[in-house]
Amino acid sequence: MMTPEKEAFIGSLHDDGVTDPRVLDVMARIPRERFVEPQLAHRAYDNLPLPIACEQTISQPSVVGRMTQELALDSRMKVLEVGAGSGYQTAILASLCRRVYALERHATLAEQARSRLAALDITNVILTHGDGSEGWPLHAPFDRILVAAAAEDPPRPLLDQLKVGGIMILPIGEEGSIQQLIKVTRGVKEFTYHELISVRFVPLLHGFR
Numbered sequence: 430m431m432t433p434e435k436e437a438f439i440g441s442l443h444d445d446g447v448t449d450p451r452v453l454d455v456m457a458r459i460p461r462e463r464f465v466e467p468q469l470a471h472r473a474y475d476n477l478p479l480p481i482a483c484e485q486t487i488s489q490p491s492v493v494g495r496m497t498q499e500l501a502l503d504s505r506m507k508v509l510e511v512g513a514g515s516g517y518q519t520a521i522l523a524s525l526c527r528r529v530y531a532l533e534r535h536a537t538l539a540e541q542a543r544s545r546l547a548a549l550d551i552t553n554v555i556l557t558h559g560d561g562s563e564g565w566p567l568h569a570p571f572d573r574i575l576v577a578a579a580a581e582d583p584p585r586p587l588l589d590q591l592k593v594g595g596i597m598i599l600p601i602g603e604e605g606s607i608q609q610l611i612k613v614t615r616g617v618k619e620f621t622y623h624e625l626i627s628v629r630f631v632p633l634l635h636g637f638r
């Protein structure tokens with residue numbers, strides 16, 4: 430049984446184009462309140478981004494849902510996530526694929542995200558403090574790549590680390606201006622690009638802290 434609050438949450442995701450029942454089911458189960466500061470827990474099921482530590486944000490749930498849906502995940506897939514932040518998107522991905530390799534450039538956030546995932550018994554995630562703009566060559570290639578911070582162009586290392594037939598979802602555009610969420614599909618010979626929706630993400634920065 431879903432609480433009225435959860436029902437309204439799922440309804441607002443659906444209204445915003447998150448229609449894949451598997452994605453909605455996972456988002457109804459993952460407790461978003463565990464991924465925000467305790468004083469913001471009462472707003473966890475508003476369809477809004479919220480501030481987290483290190484001046485970053487937990488993404489808007491409908492955007493998390495759309496990105497997840499566009500990845501068309503299955504239980505055999507290996508996924509790279511760049512910009513794990515709170516770990517909320519990581520938890521959702523982990524529920525729909527074989528393993529998530531997640532990178533976060535803020536050590537504090539990486540540490541918090543790891544302990545939240547462990548507390549929820551989510552064990553198919555390897556989450557490390559590091560610069561995801563270079564991808565993760567050790568574990569490449571990936572079936573899917575999700576980037577949660579905006580670059581001006583798709584980073585070359587990430588394109589290189591995507592399998593043939595693979596999909597990458599990432600926001601493209603400058604900080605503070607309108608960005609587009611892009612779906613990149615790798616074919617045998619070329620990459621194809623589709624614009625999905627307008628979004629607003631923090632910038633993808635190089636190096637880590």
Ligand code: SAH
Binds near residue numbers: 578
């Ligand atoms: N989906 C996450 C989004 C967090 S915001 C959530 O809902 O919590 C994006 C995150 O990307 C921030 O935590 C930021 O620190 C991180 N980030 C930015 N550039 C990065 C990089 N080059 N490598 C890894 N993480 C990066």
